[in-house]
Amino acid sequence: MSQKSGSLGRYFVIRLAMAVPMVLILLTLVFFMLRVAPGDPVTASAGGAKMTAEQIAAKRHAAGFDRPLINQYGEYLGNVVKGDFGTTISDHRKVTDIIVENGGATLTLALAALFVALVVGLPLGLLAGRYRDTGFDVAIRLFGIVTYAAPAFVLGALAQIVFVKKLGWLDDSSLQASPLIQASVPTKSHILIVDAAMAGDWNAVHNIFLHLILPSVTLGLIIVGVFIRMVRVNLIQTLRGDYVEAARARGIREHKVVTKHAFRNALIPVITVIGMQVALLLGGSVLTEKTFSWPGLGNQLINYLNARDYIAVQGIVTFIAVVVIVIGILIDFVNALIDPRVRY
Incomplete structure (x- = not known):
């Protein structure tokens, strides 16, 4: 094995080893924070329905809440290692089934939002860097700061007002997910738009796309400022390079330079942060999905939070957090592959 491949492999092993305590701390925090929260999850998940003491005791036993806390914690860790995130209290569904059925919708929204962020952020970053320290540059940077700082539900409400109420580009039906679309499309990949295309139901594809526009624009605008700043800063630095000055000296027009x-x-540094933004989008999709009734994990998480179903909340939060950590490891590996200095 060469020194290059050896150092890269060693870096990857070290990074994986560092992720183990991170995941353990994460799982521990999720478990105990939900256990110390006020209220009884069994009675809360009943939705106001009256239950006898025997029914409550049976539900607590089924959920494992009558066992010592340390035993619950050990069982929880063991189940997570096996890929079992538990069974919900309120509707008795396996959390893994919820992840499989709704995870595709969250992934679709995250990728669509990333596309929006790139389409908007890269050109604006280019213009801001090209015309730096001008009013145009200040306006673009201010736009990026405002969108990055604005809460998702605020941007969602503004998007509905602008695109639906004011401009009329979309009708009110685009604001609500259609259960009929989900029911009519055969499930294969659990990614609704892909399943609709595979079934040849182009009317469903069109309806899904219409419903995807506003949440993807809302979520994409949240991170567009990151790409504006990255492109602007790196473009300004690149324009000061010797090869750029040499291109100008050869008489190449400034536009081509x-x-x-x-x-x-x-764009090279931007590629390495795309994965980080996907992780951010997965976490930021919760409020966006609820605002637009998008049938993803975020929407399900809010529903189970309202039902005080701690097992469901625990499983979904754990899964999303583990996915974010895995994406972070992959990003570090790609960075080490591109830039050898990271390995040392």
Whole structure:
């Protein structure tokens, strides 16, 4: 094995080893924070329905709440290692089934939002870097700061007002997910738009796409400021490079110098942060999905929070957090592969 591959492999092993205590701390926090929360999850998940003492005791026993806390914790860790996130209290569903059935919708929204962020953020970052320290540059940076700082539900409400009420580009039906679409599409990949396309139901594809527009725009705008800043900063640094000055000295027009030479090199650092933004989108999809009734994990999480179903909340939060950690490890590996300095 060469020194290069050896150092890369060693870095990857070390990074994996560092992730183990991180995951353990995460699982521990999720478990105990839900256990110390006020209220009884069994009676709360009943939705106001009256239960006898025997029924409550049976439900507590089925959920394992009558056992010592340390035993519950050990069983919880063991089940997570096996990929078992428990069974919900309120509707007796396996959390893994919920993840499989609704995870595709969250992934679809995250990827669509990333596409929106790239389409908007990259050109604006290019313009801000090209015309730096001008009013145009200040306006673009201010736009990125405002969208990054704005809560998802605020951007969602504004998107509904602008695109539906004011401009009329979308009708009110695009604001509500249609259960009929989900029921009519055969489930294969659990990604609704893919399943509809595979079934040849292009009317369903069109309806799903219409419903995807507003939540993806809302969620994409939250991270668009990250790409604006990354492209702007790296473009300004690239424009000061010797090869750019040499291109200008050869008489190449400034437009080509910026777009053909500087912009391409300025995109290299952006590639390494795309994965980080996907992780951020997965976490930020909760309020966006609820605002637009998008049938993803975030929407399910809010529903189970309202039902005080701690097992469901615990399982979904744990799964999302583990996915974010795994994405972080992959990002570090890609960074180490691109930039050897990271390995040392």
